[in-house]
Amino acid sequence: MQAFDGELGVAVARAQEGDEAAFAVAYRLVQPGLLGYLRGIVGDDAEDVASDAWLEIARDLGRFKGDGAGFRGWTATIARHRALDHLRRQKVRPRATALENDLLELPGVHDTHDQALESLSTTQALALVARLPRDQAEAVLLRVVVGLDGPAAARVLGKRPGAVRTATHRGLKRLAQLLRTEGVTEDGARTLGESG
Amino acid sequence: MNGSGGSRRGHGSDGRHGDSQGRAMPSGRAESEMGEPRHGGAGQDGRHALNDAPAPDPAAAPAPADAPDPAPAPADAPDPAPETRTPPGLPDVGLTAADASSVDLLLAVAVRVRAEVDSAGEARALAAFRAAREQGPRAARTRRRDDWRPNPRRRVQRSVRTTLAVLLSSLTLGGVAFAAIGSATRDDDAGPGRGERDGRTGTSRGAPAAPGPSGTQGAGSTTGDRPASARDTEAHCRAYEEKAEGRGRALDATAWRRLADAAGGTQKVAAYCAARLGDADDAGDREQGAGESAGKQDGTVRSTGPDAGRRPDGAGAAAGSATGKPDWAGEPTAQGTPDQTDRQGRTDQGDQADQGSRADQGGRAEQPKGADGSGRVDGADRTPDTK
Numbered sequence: 001m002q003a004f005d006g007e008l009g010v011a012v013a014r015a016q017e018g019d020e021a022a023f024a025v026a027y028r029l030v031q032p033g034l035l036g037y038l039r040g041i042v043g044d045d046a047e048d049v050a051s052d053a054w055l056e057i058a059r060d061l062g063r064f065k066g067d068g069a070g071f072r073g074w075t076a077t078i079a080r081h082r083a084l085d086h087l088r089r090q091k092v093r094p095r096a097t098a099l100e101n102d103l104l105e106l107p108g109v110h111d112t113h114d115q116a117l118e119s120l121s122t123t124q125a126l127a128l129v130a131r132l133p134r135d136q137a138e139a140v141l142l143r144v145v146v147g148l149d150g151p152a153a154a155r156v157l158g159k160r161p162g163a164v165r166t167a168t169h170r171g172l173k174r175l176a177q178l179l180r181t182e183g184v185t186e187d188g189a190r191t192l193g194e195s196g
Numbered sequence: 197m198n199g200s201g202g203s204r205r206g207h208g209s210d211g212r213h214g215d216s217q218g219r220a221m222p223s224g225r226a227e228s229e230m231g232e233p234r235h236g237g238a239g240q241d242g243r244h245a246l247n248d249a250p251a252p253d254p255a256a257a258p259a260p261a262d263a264p265d266p267a268p269a270p271a272d273a274p275d276p277a278p279e280t281r282t283p284p285g286l287p288d289v290g291l292t293a294a295d296a297s298s299v300d301l302l303l304a305v306a307v308r309v310r311a312e313v314d315s316a317g318e319a320r321a322l323a324a325f326r327a328a329r330e331q332g333p334r335a336a337r338t339r340r341r342d343d344w345r346p347n348p349r350r351r352v353q354r355s356v357r358t359t360l361a362v363l364l365s366s367l368t369l370g371g372v373a374f375a376a377i378g379s380a381t382r383d384d385d386a387g388p389g390r391g392e393r394d395g396r397t398g399t400s401r402g403a404p405a406a407p408g409p410s411g412t413q414g415a416g417s418t419t420g421d422r423p424a425s426a427r428d429t430e431a432h433c434r435a436y437e438e439k440a441e442g443r444g445r446a447l448d449a450t451a452w453r454r455l456a457d458a459a460g461g462t463q464k465v466a467a468y469c470a471a472r473l474g475d476a477d478d479a480g481d482r483e484q485g486a487g488e489s490a491g492k493q494d495g496t497v498r499s500t501g502p503d504a505g506r507r508p509d510g511a512g513a514a515a516g517s518a519t520g521k522p523d524w525a526g527e528p529t530a531q532g533t534p535d536q537t538d539r540q541g542r543t544d545q546g547d548q549a550d551q552g553s554r555a556d557q558g559g560r561a562e563q564p565k566g567a568d569g570s571g572r573v574d575g576a577d578r579t580p581d582t583k
Contacts, residue, residue, distance in 0.1 A: 028318070036302075175301060
């Protein structure tokens, strides 16, 4: 499904044999998607959760069976478990607290589409995603950021493919709506950005 | 550390960062950037975003002209290819053009996430890998959740599940068939074929599979409708016959009383029933010859139990399916009664698959047919008798 699933599959197979360089390749291919997904769930602690996840991934690498796309789904599942554990430990710390300040910097309405997206930081973008309901946020992140297909995303989330499809659709629609409405902010916000 | 990270980004990766943004979302599939992942550090907080926001702006202004190509990636990572606007994997979600903006947004997220070197995180992961490797190649079994092989495994599972479901439903219907067959053809005046079938149905009624469906039938039938008194009486007669022959359930008090009223006295019940059932079976034969649906309705009419007459619906469903399945669901019945059963079996063969896989629908579909048909059968053939 993704551009480098073939390379990823080869790298994983070699890493299972003990090839360290192959493991590094697999890491680079997978980590960005995992990080983006984790940011949407746990926010700022994404790197810590990702580290925990990679510990488990490295430890259980021998158990994995599958191709590159399967590896993405497998690692996403592990990452999700770690994220849920993290959330439980944190006792429902609100994801968006550290991120809300950045919402003031959202671009104004007369920015073009691309300009608006450019001036958005990752954190701001994820702040928008954080405002989705959790199941929609997860579905959207898994489908778009991690790059899983429908059945794989359903398996990671433990839901039926139809439910995941619905959640993805609704999440994207709501995200688009948020983008449109959040674009209408005070000009002062843009000034801040320009002067920064 | 944030400052140093920012300046580091200002060198090479920031240009790349700007490049990726310049073309950004429309052309860049996120993972295809393959750039450096975001720097993993302990100092991540909201202020990081401030570093993000100013840096891309000045970089983005000069950068777009320089960014016709896909984002340059680290030498050891594969170069991405530019991709279309909509991610190839999302057509099934049915996005409108407006929603594509949200997809772009998320791609932007992924893009930026990749824009930094995650050297610390990678080092940690490699260390974990080495440590796990040191532990030796223990025989790690692949648990179910570790098995992510593509489709064939899942297809097999799904087909197994489907097969099991079909088997279970057909077994259930077979049990119901056993229950229904008993009363479907109860008649002491019947020909040899029927008599054999009676004998077999008597034993089959005791089949363990029968109690469940029969129980539900009996339970549901007490609240059934009673417009067709003729049907009731005939069913009562059948139950009486069964009781007299010592095989069936004892006629309950209400049914017995009704039968006695219809017959004009408890002593006359036997003779009354004999007369009634003789006519009923003839009519039933004609109906069977008429066609499969009639055959099912006949089964409905002759449904089992003392209260069956009041329950054409459930019994129709059961008997309709039951008469359709005597061949392989009820072996003894099929063998002994070639003419009747085979005819029913053949007429219903066409529906076997349908009934098996759509048992509920078939049952429900049978109900109105059964009810109407029984009414018709009764009205046409039995009304003269009872009236």
